[in-house]
Amino acid sequence: MLLVGGFKYVGGRTGAKLALDVVTGELGVLADAIVEQSLCFTGRKQTGLLEAGRQRLALATLAHHHARPGFREEALVHEQREELAFGLVHAHHSAVLLTWWRRWRRKRLLQSGKLDDAAFVAAVEGVRAARALDAASRRRLRELVIVFLAEKEITGMGGFSVDDRVCYLIAVQACLLVLELGIECYDGWTSVYVYPGSFREADGEAEGGVFAGVAMQGGAVALSWTDAVDGAADGRDGFNPVLHEFAHKLDMADGAANGVPPLPDDMDPAEWGREFADAFAELGKDVDDGRRTRIDPYGATNPAEFFAVLSETFFEKPQAVRKEMPAVHELLVRYYRQDPMA
CATH class of the missing domain: 1.10.1740 (Rna Polymerase Sigma Factor; Chain: A)
Structure with a gap:
């Protein structure tokens, strides 16, 4: 969201x-x-x-x-x-x-080098995609988590108490996305709000819905802790609100949530736009026709949600993205500089 x-x-x-x-x-x-x-x-x-x-x-x-x-x-x-x-x-x-x-x-x-190593290891072991990283990648992830926790304020909402487990589980997943992109992708905002469970957003634009997570343009990320834990625990269901909302923040880094994040210099924006538009249209048609798809139908909402859904699916069940949308899968491998299937 x-x-x-x-x-x-x-x-x-x-x-x-x-x-x-x-x-x-x-x-x-x-x-x-x-x-x-x-x-x-x-x-x-x-x-x-x-x-x-x-x-x-x-x-x-x-x-x-x-x-x-x-x-x-x-x-x-x-x-x-x-x-x-x-x-x-x-x-x-x-x-x-x-x-x-x-x-x-x-x-x-x-x-x-200030880091609670026990909390970091526990968080890594609790996230399937992070658990599969080699030693060198884990060292880079550790460095990113150090900076993330120093620069972001993780605050409990609705009476929720934030502890090391909360901070590290969020930080590890957020930093997994930027493992090869760099922590500067998250510059320009500070706050992460954590609710005990799914929460209701009062903003009129959200139509009073109940959410597992929200990312605000130029502002905070809000997460449901129970959904964050569930998303990390099952690393193969394609549902992970932490990965989803932080993918939105990557998309928003150029000032527009449109499914096109700032791309590395060696990637062609025209190719990205063409392949993602075709895949988005195809998913929308499948959803409209009532066909089952390996990709969460929520991705058919708009291009921004499409990118966020594909990002969480890419890290949790990459084979589904490669099967359904091989060209998009290849673009995500090139963008994130990671291949969870490797």
Whole structure:
């Protein structure tokens, strides 16, 4: 389940982008031209910083516009272009500094090596896909868990008490997804909320349903502990709310939950879009026709849910994905840099 939080989409663009467009069409084009070629590190756009910078620049530009009503429009646009360019350069340097600081901090965390080894091993043994990792992969997973637990706040909700077992079981599964992608995929948000069982989301967009997990655009992940335990315990049923919701966070990393996460540089977005669209349409047809499928029918809800469902299925019963959707299975192997069937 995914929610859009912090802003609402309007025609596929964020409020910050719309604010820039309000100033002048020319400024909006300039912003996009500069932004699309900046703030790229390790092949992934730092979208959170980008959107925050856009919003601050938009507000400053609008305030500047109203403070100088007597200026000729041409002069004002010229000044705004200079301010915008300066602001974007400043945002770029801030992003560079933040990236450097994160890498330095993470290096320090790994040097400290603070981890409850017994809790880590117990969590790994409780997750089938993690249990199958070789020694080198387990060492990488351990490092990712150290950073994850240092940077994320795992909080109990509804009277639920969080202990080491809770933290490590969530962290191991979340980090399994990014074992070969890097923990920076989870930058830009902090909180994980854990309920004792399935919970009701009060947000109107969720239509008051009861959920095992929710991922919010630009915000927290919420999980049901009983469902998280059940999902980890049976590693072959294709149901795992932790993998599902954290796959949503990967998808959201570029600012849009659309089933297309930021792809590594050696992958073709057009190929991804084509193969996933065909497979999504086929699953939808099977569900509409009442045919049984090895893939959870919930994946036919929308492209974002399709990616999340396929991700949890890929790690729990990869043979089902390869059987039903061989081209998509190959893309997931290339994206996650892992092959659970190997």
